[in-house]
Amino acid sequence: MKVIAAYLLAVLGGNTSPSAGDIKDILGCVGAEADDERITLLLSEVKGKDITEVIAAGREKLASVPAGGGGAVAVAAAPSGGAAAPSASESKKEEKVEEKEESDDDMGFSLFD
Template sequence: MRYLAAYLLLTLGGNNAPDAKAVTALLTSAGVNVDSERVDAVIKELSGKDVNELIAEGQSKLASVPAGGAAPAAGAGAAAAGGAAAVEETKEEEKEESDDDMGFGLFD
């Protein structure tokens, strides 16, 4: 992702055809360790293509991907509520047991 992001930043900055040297320079200036094989792979895949067209094509593909529904989210909410009750019970038990750990209670 970092190599693609660097490529896209360079195109946004006006470089319509960033090369491996430009991508590497951008990443190293940000303190990122660069794998030259990955940079070359990104350059190879994107060279000669219009970035705006690639983004539009990707957005249309993402639009067809299901994003889930309300039923799983409701189930997760119910599970979280049940989990919160269990945590509350555990806290109460810890408070009761904390006096026992000291070897004496307040009213013993």
């Protein structure tokens, strides 16, 4: 991802056809290591293509990717040895606990400190 980000930064900066050296320079500025194989692969894939068209094609592909819910998996994995399914109130409690764990308060820092 960092190679792609460096490529996009170069394009955003006005360089319509960044070279491997340009990408390495950008990565070097932030102290990231440059992987020559990935840079070469990226440059060969985008050679002669308009980056806005590549991004648009990627968005179309991502639109068809299913994203979501593991809720059905959890229900299907419940033991079938006569145990009753959890009630709706129990599942709501579990959802509330998950939201609380993901909050910024539990992380111990704030982005605005």
